[in-house]
Each structure stands twice: as C-alpha cells, then as structure tokens.
Amino acid sequence: MPPLPNVAPPAARRPLTTRDARWAKALAASLARAGVNPNWISFASLLFAGAGVWAFTLLGAATGGTRVALALAAATTIQLRLLANLLDGLVAVEHGRKQATGDLWNEVPDRVADVAFFLGAGYGLAGLGTTIGGAALGPILGWSAAALALTTAYVRQLGGALGLAQDFRGPMAKQQRMFVLTLGALACAMDARLPGPPGTLLAAALGLIVLGAAATFVRRLAGIARALRARAGSG
Numbered sequence: 001m002p003p004l005p006n007v008a009p010p011a012a013r014r015p016l017t018t019r020d021a022r023w024a025k026a027l028a029a030s031l032a033r034a035g036v037n038p039n040w041i042s043f044a045s046l047l048f049a050g051a052g053v054w055a056f057t058l059l060g061a062a063t064g065g066t067r068v069a070l071a072l073a074a075a076t077t078i079q080l081r082l083l084a085n086l087l088d089g090l091v092a093v094e095h096g097r098k099q100a101t102g103d104l105w106n107e108v109p110d111r112v113a114d115v116a117f118f119l120g121a122g123y124g125l126a127g128l129g130t131t132i133g134g135a136a137l138g139p140i141l142g143w144s145a146a147a148l149a150l151t152t153a154y155v156r157q158l159g160g161a162l163g164l165a166q167d168f169r170g171p172m173a174k175q176q177r178m179f180v181l182t183l184g185a186l187a188c189a190m191d192a193r194l195p196g197p198p199g200t201l202l203a204a205a206l207g208l209i210v211l212g213a214a215a216t217f218v219r220r221l222a223g224i225a226r227a228l229r230a231r232a233g234s235g
Contacts, residue, residue, distance in 0.1 A: 013093075014168050016175075018086055028090035038092035042105035045084035049113035052077035056120035059188055059199075060127015071188035074120070078182045081113050082175070107157070110174070111150060117181060118145040121206060128188075128199035138199070141206035148213035149177060155220045164227050167220045172212025180205050180212075 018024055031041070055074040062070050088106065092098040099105070122142015152173070160166040170176050184205025191199065 013089065014174070016086060019090065024086060024090060025094070028087050028094060031087060032091050032095035032097055036091060037099065038088040038097055038102060039099050039105040041084050041088035041091060042109045045081045045088075045113055046109050048077045048081040048084060049109075049116040052081070053116045053120035056117070056124035056185070057127065059124040060129070067191070068189045071185050074124075074188075075182045075185035078117060078178050078185065081117075082178055085110065085174075107153075111153060114149040114153075114174070114177070115146040117178075118142050118149060118206070118209075121145075121181060121184065121202060124188075125199045125203055125206070128202075137203055138206075141203060141210060144210045145177075145206055145213065148210060148217060149174075152213055152216045152220060155217055155224065159220070159224045159227070162224065162228065164224060164231075167223050169219060169223075170212065170216055171219075172209055172216045177209050177213065180209050 052074050055070045055077065058070050059067060059074075092102050092106075119142045122138040122140070122145070125138025125141065126136045128138070156166045156168065172180075184202040187201030187205070188199065191201075
C-alpha cells in the first residue's frame with residue numbers, strides 16, 4: 001500500500017450560525033476598531049471558565065437565594081465563554097488581526113475551559129450530595145465529561161493532522177455540550193421547586209454529555225477511518 005500523501009491539513013473553522021448574526025459582527029467590528037488583540041479575547045474565556053468553576057463548586061454549600069445566584073452565574077459564564085470563542089475568531093479572521101500564536105490561543109483555552117467547567121459542575125454536584133449506590137456521582141460524571149471533551153477534540157485535530165477536514169460533528173460537540181450544561185446550571189436555580197434531590201437535573205445533564213460525547217468520539221473516529229481508507233484506495 002502506498003504511503004499516505006503528506007499534505008497540509010485543510011483550514012479548520014467550526015461552523016457557527018451566530019457568526020453571521022448582525023449583533024456578533026457589530027460587536028467584533030467594535031473590538032477590532034478598539035485594537036483589541038483576539039488572543040486577549042481567547043484569554044478572557046479562561047477567566048469566564050474560572051468564574052464558572054467558582055460558582056459551580058460553591059453550589060453545595062449555598063441555600064436559597066445564594067444558590068440561585070450561583071447557579072445563574074454558572075450558566076452566564078458558560079455563555080460568556082462561548083461568546084469569547086465566537087468573537088476571537090471574528091476579530092482575527094474577518095478583521096485581519098490574527099496573531100502568529102492565534103491557532104494556539106484558539107485551541108488551548110478551549111480545552112482548559114472544557115475541563116474546568118465539567119470538573120466544577122461535578123464537584124458542585126458532590127456538594128449537593130448527589131450519589132448513586134452510596135458513591136458520590138458528581139466527580140465521576142465531571143471527570144468523565146472532561147475526559148471525553150478532550151478526547152473528541154483530540155480526534156478532530158488528529159483528522160486535521162492526517163490531512164483531512166476537521167470533523168466538528170456531534171451529537172455532543174462543544175456547542176451542544178455547553179448548551180446542555182447551561183440547562184443543568186439553570187435547573188439548579190429551580191431545584192427548590194422541582195421534585196427529587198437537589199442537583200438531580202444537573203446530574204442528568206452531565207450524564208447526557210458523557211453519553212453524547214462518547215457517541216461523538218466514535219462517530220468522528222469512524223469518519224476518519226473511512227476517509228483514510230477512501231484516500232488510500234484512490235491512490
């Protein structure tokens with residue numbers, strides 16, 4: 001079998017419908033006019049992730065209005081992280097401000113933020129006393145979600161390194177993971193009005209992320225295998 005050709009990976013950009021939204025373009029244009037470095041925007045996503053971890057981990061020790069405020073803060077930081085992810089690319093690409101290290105800043109903070117949010121949510125669940133068979137459920141789900149988030153991103157990047165188009169498909173890609181986690185955080189704000197132990201819906205959200213991310217990993221890996229076989233056969 002002939003060796004696979006040594007080709008540069010195609011340019012990778014996550015497909016986002018919000019990228020074409022008028023408000024997003026206007027905000028990115030304002031940041032570009034102000035001279036904001038897109039790498040700074042990427043760094044801001046780490047600050048939002050840190051704030052989200054803080055809010056999630058304090059859920060267990062909080063009650064009443066304080067728990068509601070922390071849950072809403074966690075949900076807000078998730079969305080602010082996604083906004084930073086959107087704007088750094090718009091400023092860098094659409095406004096020609098991409099830096100030499102832009103590709104690093106585009107990927108590395110994302111991976112750190114993923115791990116931070118999932119571990120924060122997991123240990124927040126531990127504080128809420130959510131268990132299964134007597135074992136703390138939160139850390140198990142948090143670590144599993146974090147590991148699978150890294151794994152799906154690794155497989156996507158691996159496809160690019162092999163000269164294939166990067167596969168951003170789900171069913172639980174980054175946007176879907178963060179949407180489900182946001183719903184889980186918002187559910188914690190309503191726990192007092194919902195049946196079942198506190199944190200039940202947040203645990204369900206993390207469980208759904210784990211299952212969906214595992215399916216995403218398998219789907220992306222299978223797609224790479226098919227593409228490599230097709231490329232080898234065509235050579």
